Amino acid sequence: MKKLFFILLILNFAGCTSNEEVADRSQVNWQSIEKDLQSALILAEEGDTINIPGGYFKFEKSLLMDDKQNVVIAGAGMDETILSFKNQNEGAEGLKISQCKNITLVDFTVEDAAGDNIKVSDTDGITFRRLRAQWTGEVSETNGAYALYPVLCKNVLIEECIAIGSSDAGIYVGQSDSVIIRNNEAYRNVAGIESENSNFVEVYGNKAINNTGGILIFDLPGLTQYGEHIKVYDNLIQENNHRNFAPAGNIVGVVPPGTGLMILATRNVEVFNNQIIDNRTVGAAIVSYELVAAISEEEAVEADETQAGSAERINSDYELDENYNPHVGNIYFHDNNFQNSKWFATFQHDFGKLFNFKSPFNPPDIVFDGFMEAERSPAEILCIQEKQKLVFINLDAPNDLEDLNENIAPFVCD
Template identity: 40%
Template sequence: MTMLTRILPALAGALALAACGGQPEGRDTSDFDRDYQAVLHEALLDAQPGDVIEIPAGRFAFERGLSLSGVSGVTIRGAGMDETILSFAGQRQGAEGLLVSNSDNFTIENLAVEDTAGDAIKITGADGVVIRGVRVEWTRGPSAENGAYGLYPVLSRNVLIEDSVAIGASDAGIYVGQSETIIVRNNRAEYNVAGIEIENSNNADVYGNVAVNNTGGILVFNMPNLPRPGSGTRVFDNDVHENNTANFGHRGTPVANVPAGTGILINANDDVEIFNNRLRNNRTAHVIISSGYSSGFSDLGVSDDFDPYPERIHVHSNSYEGGGNNPDNMELQALRIMKFGPTGRLPPVFWDGYVNPNRLVDGALPDALRICVTDADVLNADGPNGYADPQVGREAFDCAHEPRPAVVLD
């Protein structure tokens, strides 16, 4: 890769690592049951294929990470996300609250995991994941002290996350990475750096969710140096509003570059359809479409096969209200005032302006690769020219792609 400008880092710069000073306390767990942890620990070690591990209503404290390894068809079931609470506030060991590895057809439902040191629930290498009615939360609120990911299936197939809640993750509340055939629906993500993130994954549907008060609501990302480039995501029928929380991600993480006030962000991902969402009051932009050139990567640190360009993007039929009025970036703020006046708003959709020069035919991208936006004005930031001449328009984006098919779990 050649010159890498850094719009996303620049965007987020002022407010990165804002969460300093006195940390609020999380939930007091002094009266939690400390004996049950051994019971659940042994149940997970003894789990046989097809077992249902029922966790009763109650408040339970854990000091070590739990794990399930190599057992298929296990269900972990509580009595409800507000009735069965597993607190890891006193965790002394383990990078996750629960780590599930190499265990196909895994289900976890109706419980809460709180205040883990690192990730809350990580599931790796599974064919068949159901997360239903689970709450993951860092109870002190947004803080750099919080763990990174809430619900975290990775390297998996046939992933369903529904009716769940993620609050306070210092990276992504709901994060599906390096996976395929994914449905994330009817969840609530709030006060995370990223509410919901689909990264290096294929064939994902994200719908019916509420993403509110995150730094960025819903992200569709591709990162370099991984075996699997992601593509093929639909984001529709979501409520994405007031995602204006100051970025409290850790410097260096991909999401630390997300500006506060981002509704939906596509970064370096292809074949993404965004429609029928209700976007309100996201103060930087309701939709950001950006390339790997905006991610601040070192050109020495990106494998040659990485495709940094977002292509075949279709944004249509969304509703936009408010927002764009106070972007989390000084240059954008200046641009807003210059182009739209002191009380004006940036357009709902922001694009960094990078296209793959090797794909151009007669100076234009082929129709199949274009960025199509038919429901709003687009701010083209003119990144390739050093942001010299940002333009607002619609005509250049007036196109459409075939609707993506619905995801069907095997």
């Protein structure tokens, strides 16, 4: 018979804030339900709902759930049920779920985990709905890498969630298949939303605002699978001009502040009907892993000796992965709205300085690094079909920027 776990505690409420702001917790009456909630996760049977009431609850260890099917973990609302791991002294994740099937997480907040706030791995069927995952206080490279972190999963749905303050990506999906990321909000992360080495992904209806980079579509070497067939549409990608606070050596550390969208070494990506507004350095950047490895080699070697964590690192030995293609292909832009009222690209990154020199007072809408496979035409690699006149830069990176130019014609397609 379907069981219901109730944890009956007094509701405490300290007031709501706007989505990007983090509530003041100084006057909160914190309570502990750690043992009861962990027991509920261990004892849950198929079809159970674990209900967490409203209140402010502190945890010192990770919450773990393994090998469960058809379980719902439900709070009273993201502003009512707050799970804090600020004083965590054991484990890295706040909530960690692995090797499960058909799990739903809904209506609560997880904040300030030592590592990732919510990590789900090796799970077929995972829904994140109306969750807030955040780090409170000023952003820092010591913040966890990922707020919401499904990896090695299938049939992933992330909707109506809020992610704040991640030192890598707020909403991240890695090495997963059949993914929908819709109607979420991401603020003050290094990457607002990121799809990495994942297949059949749709990213739509989201707001990525005030991150370093709004939306990233990456394909990296040395992982369990490669990614393609991505659609990015109907998103608001606005004012992603936050400083980059990723730890040294992390792959997202290469993202210049002021980047709306970045596509790295991925194939079969369609980008359409997005509002790409006031990202001061570049609206959209399309780059090869060869460029990333070249500009990051010294930093990566230094960082690899001292850094560790869940975030993906720069791999200077990417050529050892014989099945990996470091170049982009079949990238299609159409019917987007690019706007930029900013006069200067960032001065915190070499590419921002370059754009200020080559395109003064008019930062580019689309930048392509120029790495192309010889057997393919430019429009087969990057196809641009926009109605408005764009500021476009081809870096000609393979030739050390010798023929950097603004000629968009080879990439315009029918």
